[in-house]
Amino acid sequence: MSNSTEAVGQMLAEILTKYLKNNWADSPSSNKTITPATDMVTELQLDSFQVMEFMLEVEDHYDIAIDLDSLSNIHTITDLAGVVIAAHKD
Amino acid sequence: MPLLEKFSVAGQLKSGLGHVGKDPTSVVFEKLNSATEGVVEGRTTILAGTNNYLGLTFDPDCIAAGVAAMQAFGTGTTGSRMANGSYAAHGALEAELADLFQCTNAMVFSTGYAANLGVLTALLGKGDAVLLDSDAHASLYDGCRMSDADIYRFKHNDVQSLEKRMARLGDRARRCLIVVEGMYSVLGDCAPLKEIAEIKERFGARLLVDEAHSLGVYGERGCGVAEAEGVLDKVDFTVGTFSKSLGSMGGFCVSENDVLGLFRYVSRPFMFTASPSPAVMATTREALKQLRTRPELKETLWSNARKLYSGLQDLGFELGPEVSPVIAVRCKDRKSALAHWNQLLEAGVYVNMMLPPATPGGASFLRCSISAAHTAEQINTIIERFAELKG
Numbered sequence: 001m002s003n004s005t006e007a008v009g010q011m012l013a014e015i016l017t018k019y020l021k022n023n024w025a026d027s028p029s030s031n032k033t034i035t036p037a038t039d040m041v042t043e044l045q046l047d048s049f050q051v052m053e054f055m056l057e058v059e060d061h062y063d064i065a066i067d068l069d070s071l072s073n074i075h076t077i078t079d080l081a082g083v084v085i086a087a088h089k090d
Numbered sequence: 091m092p093l094l095e096k097f098s099v100a101g102q103l104k105s106g107l108g109h110v111g112k113d114p115t116s117v118v119f120e121k122l123n124s125a126t127e128g129v130v131e132g133r134t135t136i137l138a139g140t141n142n143y144l145g146l147t148f149d150p151d152c153i154a155a156g157v158a159a160m161q162a163f164g165t166g167t168t169g170s171r172m173a174n175g176s177y178a179a180h181g182a183l184e185a186e187l188a189d190l191f192q193c194t195n196a197m198v199f200s201t202g203y204a205a206n207l208g209v210l211t212a213l214l215g216k217g218d219a220v221l222l223d224s225d226a227h228a229s230l231y232d233g234c235r236m237s238d239a240d241i242y243r244f245k246h247n248d249v250q251s252l253e254k255r256m257a258r259l260g261d262r263a264r265r266c267l268i269v270v271e272g273m274y275s276v277l278g279d280c281a282p283l284k285e286i287a288e289i290k291e292r293f294g295a296r297l298l299v300d301e302a303h304s305l306g307v308y309g310e311r312g313c314g315v316a317e318a319e320g321v322l323d324k325v326d327f328t329v330g331t332f333s334k335s336l337g338s339m340g341g342f343c344v345s346e347n348d349v350l351g352l353f354r355y356v357s358r359p360f361m362f363t364a365s366p367s368p369a370v371m372a373t374t375r376e377a378l379k380q381l382r383t384r385p386e387l388k389e390t391l392w393s394n395a396r397k398l399y400s401g402l403q404d405l406g407f408e409l410g411p412e413v414s415p416v417i418a419v420r421c422k423d424r425k426s427a428l429a430h431w432n433q434l435l436e437a438g439v440y441v442n443m444m445l446p447p448a449t450p451g452g453a454s455f456l457r458c459s460i461s462a463a464h465t466a467e468q469i470n471t472i473i474e475r476f477a478e479l480k481g
Binding site: 023024047048049050052053055056059060063064065066067068069 | 224234235240258259446447
């Protein structure tokens, strides 16, 4: 995979867009445009459960393990990209 | 943000609960007529949301045991066992639990929540890893988070998801604890413990199973889902509560591993809280005795569960994936869940309302829990009241 923050952020935005359409179609956030700068909590209004469920998809996509504690510091897709890149190096 | 500002979110949540009718968190039972009937706002109400699976809360022998213990040993222990000493009944209850589970070690905690905090914080430390089912109870999450271990979730009851994550741990798999429940409390579905135990053995990890809702419900001796699946000997630590099937209060851990005996010296939720009271221990011991000597309780419970499940299924409700004493009815959304819950209560049926984020898939449910003490007439009434929701 290309592991620049931009490339990972773009891929995560795509995964999240697809994930919301497939799993949370009724949610208002499912139709929003998601970019690496999007804040998952304030802009998309995802609750903690939705963020954690999305994280399982990300783990499987990249075949990595993300510790639950890492989630508390993740707000934007770019933040998450940093965690994904770090987990890939481990 | 000022210190108290964060409570505005909880305040909005609370006021939202009362928009459709009565706030489900403010129900008061003015009187209890039996294990399955109470009085709410002057109305006789069938209790179908109490987790009182064996219906023992009004059992005359359990009550007599509690009264006798209170008369002999007083109302409370007034302190922790490490500081103030143990009562004979603490040890007796632990011996009886070890005997039921056919293992060598047992430890009693003051609540089921404290048992999970106490066991997980003692077992786990920095550098250890936890693989936790995504639908696990809050007490399991909290215990793991308090332990400083690295927590990785796997998809609920998904063996492949668990296996993939275990493989990702590499050498750390031997420092890993798998944490699951026997029966899950929202949907009443059971963990695939045979497959989970196989993964645990293959990777050299350890397994903790919370049988809070399955004690007294599954297995020939009533030990839970692991016994029913024939893998009780593969479970390293079983935790559970006395507050469901046994109709009492408190929690426990049993294990074949002697390390459990050392938890008493390192488990803060055990060391720094008052021990279970004499009445609690006595009623729990009597309920355990009844669990062992009255197999008909479990049979009646399952017969009642099948009746309610098929009755609601016939009405076209979307239910949890399998028949169990916990029967979750999926609602269209939060608003309809609140409206239906209110309608049922006003019609004399109390069930639990389960709303996101404390629910799988962010869905809203009306959760019924059935009891061995429910009569056929009560079950029919519950089904009739649900039928009225269909308009």
